[in-house]
Amino acid sequence: MKVTLLRHTPEPExxxxxxxxxxxxxSTIGELEGKVAGSSQEKFLGKILxxxxxxxxxxxxxxxxxxxxxxxxxxxxxxxxxxxxSQQSQRYVTATDPEFVVPPTIAxxxxxxxxxxxxxxxxxDAYSRLVARGVPPEDARYLLPNAACTKIIVTMNARExxxxxxxxxxxxxxxxxxxxxxxxxxxxxxxxxxxxxxxxPSCVRGKCSEGEMTCGRPKETRERFRNL
Amino acid sequence: MKVTLLRHTPEPExxxxxxxxxxxxxSTIGELEGKVAGSSQEKFLGKILxxxxxxxxxxxxxxxxxxxxxxxxxxxxxxxxxxxxSQQSQRYVTATDPEFVVPPTIAxxxxxxxxxxxxxxxxxDAYSRLVARGVPPEDARYLLPNAACTKIIVTMNARExxxxxxxxxxxxxxxxxxxxxxxxxxxxxxxxxxxxxxxxPSCVRGKCSEGEMTCGRPKETRERFRNL
Amino acid sequence: MKVTLLRHTPEPExxxxxxxxxxxxxSTIGELEGKVAGSSQEKFLGKILxxxxxxxxxxxxxxxxxxxxxxxxxxxxxxxxxxxxSQQSQRYVTATDPEFVVPPTIAxxxxxxxxxxxxxxxxxDAYSRLVARGVPPEDARYLLPNAACTKIIVTMNARExxxxxxxxxxxxxxxxxxxxxxxxxxxxxxxxxxxxxxxxPSCVRGKCSEGEMTCGRPKETRERFRNL
Amino acid sequence: MKVTLLRHTPEPExxxxxxxxxxxxxSTIGELEGKVAGSSQEKFLGKILxxxxxxxxxxxxxxxxxxxxxxxxxxxxxxxxxxxxSQQSQRYVTATDPEFVVPPTIAxxxxxxxxxxxxxxxxxDAYSRLVARGVPPEDARYLLPNAACTKIIVTMNARExxxxxxxxxxxxxxxxxxxxxxxxxxxxxxxxxxxxxxxxPSCVRGKCSEGEMTCGRPKETRERFRNL
Numbered sequence: 001m002k003v004t005l006l007r008h009t010p011e012p013e014x015x016x017x018x019x020x021x022x023x024x025x026x027s028t029i030g031e032l033e034g035k036v037a038g039s040s041q042e043k044f045l046g047k048i049l050x051x052x053x054x055x056x057x058x059x060x061x062x063x064x065x066x067x068x069x070x071x072x073x074x075x076x077x078x079x080x081x082x083x084x085x086s087q088q089s090q091r092y093v094t095a096t097d098p099e100f101v102v103p104p105t106i107a108x109x110x111x112x113x114x115x116x117x118x119x120x121x122x123x124x125d126a127y128s129r130l131v132a133r134g135v136p137p138e139d140a141r142y143l144l145p146n147a148a149c150t151k152i153i154v155t156m157n158a159r160e161x162x163x164x165x166x167x168x169x170x171x172x173x174x175x176x177x178x179x180x181x182x183x184x185x186x187x188x189x190x191x192x193x194x195x196x197x198x199x200x201p202s203c204v205r206g207k208c209s210e211g212e213m214t215c216g217r218p219k220e221t222r223e224r225f226r227n228l
Numbered sequence: 229m230k231v232t233l234l235r236h237t238p239e240p241e242x243x244x245x246x247x248x249x250x251x252x253x254x255s256t257i258g259e260l261e262g263k264v265a266g267s268s269q270e271k272f273l274g275k276i277l278x279x280x281x282x283x284x285x286x287x288x289x290x291x292x293x294x295x296x297x298x299x300x301x302x303x304x305x306x307x308x309x310x311x312x313x314s315q316q317s318q319r320y321v322t323a324t325d326p327e328f329v330v331p332p333t334i335a336x337x338x339x340x341x342x343x344x345x346x347x348x349x350x351x352x353d354a355y356s357r358l359v360a361r362g363v364p365p366e367d368a369r370y371l372l373p374n375a376a377c378t379k380i381i382v383t384m385n386a387r388e389x390x391x392x393x394x395x396x397x398x399x400x401x402x403x404x405x406x407x408x409x410x411x412x413x414x415x416x417x418x419x420x421x422x423x424x425x426x427x428x429p430s431c432v433r434g435k436c437s438e439g440e441m442t443c444g445r446p447k448e449t450r451e452r453f454r455n456l
Numbered sequence: 457m458k459v460t461l462l463r464h465t466p467e468p469e470x471x472x473x474x475x476x477x478x479x480x481x482x483s484t485i486g487e488l489e490g491k492v493a494g495s496s497q498e499k500f501l502g503k504i505l506x507x508x509x510x511x512x513x514x515x516x517x518x519x520x521x522x523x524x525x526x527x528x529x530x531x532x533x534x535x536x537x538x539x540x541x542s543q544q545s546q547r548y549v550t551a552t553d554p555e556f557v558v559p560p561t562i563a564x565x566x567x568x569x570x571x572x573x574x575x576x577x578x579x580x581d582a583y584s585r586l587v588a589r590g591v592p593p594e595d596a597r598y599l600l601p602n603a604a605c606t607k608i609i610v611t612m613n614a615r616e617x618x619x620x621x622x623x624x625x626x627x628x629x630x631x632x633x634x635x636x637x638x639x640x641x642x643x644x645x646x647x648x649x650x651x652x653x654x655x656x657p658s659c660v661r662g663k664c665s666e667g668e669m670t671c672g673r674p675k676e677t678r679e680r681f682r683n684l
Numbered sequence: 685m686k687v688t689l690l691r692h693t694p695e696p697e698x699x700x701x702x703x704x705x706x707x708x709x710x711s712t713i714g715e716l717e718g719k720v721a722g723s724s725q726e727k728f729l730g731k732i733l734x735x736x737x738x739x740x741x742x743x744x745x746x747x748x749x750x751x752x753x754x755x756x757x758x759x760x761x762x763x764x765x766x767x768x769x770s771q772q773s774q775r776y777v778t779a780t781d782p783e784f785v786v787p788p789t790i791a792x793x794x795x796x797x798x799x800x801x802x803x804x805x806x807x808x809d810a811y812s813r814l815v816a817r818g819v820p821p822e823d824a825r826y827l828l829p830n831a832a833c834t835k836i837i838v839t840m841n842a843r844e845x846x847x848x849x850x851x852x853x854x855x856x857x858x859x860x861x862x863x864x865x866x867x868x869x870x871x872x873x874x875x876x877x878x879x880x881x882x883x884x885p886s887c888v889r890g891k892c893s894e895g896e897m898t899c900g901r902p903k904e905t906r907e908r909f910r911n912l
Contacts, residue, residue: 023772059768112361119354130334142329145351145372146372174366235467248542254552257523257607313511559823559826562823572826575806586799596790598831601827603827
């Protein structure tokens with residue numbers, strides 16, 4: 001899996017702070033742009049965000065390139081509707097090599113891994129034979145496994161990212177989208193350290209929101225996400 | 229594939245007509261409800277929709293139950309973001325029987341069909357063995373094919389449905405989602421005949437919007453969708 | 457102010473419960489429809505909602521007719537983007553009578569009220585004179601006050617309504633939209649008592665989410681919203 | 685009115701072209717970033733957009749600062765839901781000076797203008813007296829006119845901007861939002877000339893979409909928007 005932060009709104013935190021100030025200020029936007037340059041912006045922004053006024057975060061958007069994830073993971077990903085996606089098509093791009101993801105629970109056992117890979121390769125072979133026989137790739141792909149690799153470009157704003165990280169960095173999420181979300185969080189935090197400071201599963205910020213189905217180790221998780 | 233219109237806003241066309249009238253009228257909402265009862269509502273509504281003022285259509289929503297479609301089709305479906313989805317989970321529901329979709333291009337050739345089914349069954353077998361060996365279903369499913377059946381409940385409003393039918397009833401869409409969209413259209417039209425009268429691919433209403441990649445038979449398509 | 461629940465998805469709670477069950481069940485949708493008929497649906501639904509899996513609530517939508525609110529309130533209302541609106545137009549509908557809202561802080565003081573009404577009437581008079589002089593109503597209305605009455609039809613699904621009620625039933629919201637939201641909640645609860653049972657400001661369900669700016673009387677508020 | 689393009693996705697057109705290519709290519713995202721650098725990107729992008737595959741445009745977002753528009757215009761603006769807004773609050777910011785917009789149809793006639801300004805100032809005076817008497821600004825503002833100035837920061841992606849410009853640059857839109865949209869278009873085109881080349885009312889690209897209510901001068905309009 002490869003995750004790359006391709007683009008983001010320039011000066012994302014200053015942008016957000018300026019938008020937050022505008023709501024409560026009589027200053028012109030030009031004046032505000034100057035005012036939010038200093039360190040005071042963090043204090044103000046922190047107060048706003050703590051109050052749950054998250055809409056200002058929507059002015060900062062982030063575009064990620066994601067490669068080498070499975071179609072199982074991309075199907076989960078695109079269920080987040082407040083985002084934009086461009087995905088490599090299995091209808092228009094013919095798979096030439098068997099590229100697939102092996103879940104760690106399987107990869108950890110050499111015997112299971114071998115069987116998994118054999119079965120996945122067999123599916124790719126059958127796909128190739130169907131294509132060679134004139135079946136359109138869009139139909140032949142019905143044999144390709146959920147494990148098949150895909151590429152996708154994703155754009156989300158900071159508000160949606162915070163929500164996405166809360167759900168998908170949690171141990172309750174499946175390992176693959178969790179790994180992906182954690183890499184996205186690390187890269188987003190590198191360019192917007194204040195906004196994403198406490199980002200991650202809900203336990204990073206306090207109480208677990210997943211009800212009775214807790215993972216049993218919020219302290220460990222909290223530590224891990226604080227020091228990503 | 230089974231498509232069932234489970235629920236819809238009561239009196240969808242009267243609801244939409246009432247909302248349209250409100251924008252241009254000094255009457256109370258109670259008075260409007262009475263006024264839009266007659267046949268005149270269609271004339272007014274037709275004028276509004278022809279002008280492209282489609283937002284009034286959002287007040288009528290439709291909930292469909294869809295069963296027996298492939299995960300290939302559901303991955304396409306959930307890319308429509310102005311809609312609500314509840315899908316049977318491959319993480320929490322273990323597949324006990326091999327249920328999968330065979331594309332017509334493959335089903336039409338007994339030899340291809342046999343191979344396809346053999347390969348798909350083999351994938352389900354491998355899945356079951358992994359589960360039996362203690363692999364979580366959410367990981368074992370990485371071997372399940374795109375063809376694997378899923379169930380999903382979908383809610384869209386009439387505006388989004390019109391857009392969805394334009395894209396997905398078109399010959400450019402893949403056969404499976406096209407079949408599904410066409411069944412949805414037929415059922416939506418049964419309860420809102422005026423709104424969905426000219427619904428379907430863009431050629432039903434005039435010029436093809438798919439640029440140079442036309443199907444070559446808009447006349448036939450137009451006829452088919454008018455008499456669904 | 458007049459708030460009327462005009463339409464809603466039939467059997468909203470059964471619809472939502474059916475969608476929730478689908479995610480975790482191997483049953484057909486037809487079987488599920490039967491299963492969720494009994495009282496057990498509430499227990500299951502309660503568990504799902506407590507875990508924060510709110511997307512199933514989107515399958516139930518509610519359409520309200522709202523009359524006699526100010527344009528100040530409607531400007532706040534339409535900031536909620538996951539909703540559909542049809543509003544009486546000040547461009548196409550000429551105001552014939554001065555209809556406006558007087559805030560309670562002003563109405564409580566006869567002197568202030570008199571001045572307020574005089575000023576508002578003066579604005580309407582000036583508006584009418586401009587229209588009489590041939591100024592288009594869309595321009596003449598620049599003189600109409602924020603207090604001017606408007607009518608609007610609003611459709612939201614149950615998930616958005618819960619969010620809307622959390623923000624707008626709170627004492628931090630302005631009195632007018634709070635009054636409106638509270639009337640909407642009361643009517644939504646009448647047809648979906650389980651979904652909206654704990655609905656209202658965040659304090660109804662536990663801790664205040666409005667940070668340091670609490671109203672100082674969460675207990676009273678909680679009581680009020682529970683017995684609406 | 686002052687419109688400033690505050691931020692935008694860096695290299696917006698290259699970003700969009702890269703996303704478009706990804707859908708149809710087996711290349712890695714790193715390779716694609718190189719490939720879309722040349723002039724060929726425009727040809728490819730043009731083909732994609734002509735076919736109506738507009739979702740790739742969502743990866744480029746634009747943030748505008750808008751000052752000196754009326755609350756009448758901002759109420760229209762925020763009806764566009766696929767966008768993000770931060771607006772100066774009339775609840776939390778007390779108006780100290782009468783700042784308001786005079787429509788051109790009124791400004792053109794010295795007599796009307798004088799009356800308009802007198803009435804608007806009178807509303808602001810009444811507002812200030814109410815505030816001085818202890819009425820909360822959020823309630824006193826019920827007297828402020830639609831003409832009252834506001835400031836707002838708006839973020840839209842390129843897809844929504846194209847839609848927004850189609851509706852709001854048209855002569856059917858009110859003069860103020862049309863003036864604002866036209867200034868936004870000019871600035872967006874300066875940084876993304878290819879994407880916004882044919883942007884503006886529908887007549888710029890061909891047939892008027894406003895049905896029978898045409899302005900009667902599409903040729904003139906087309907010329908104007910091409911040479912903005």
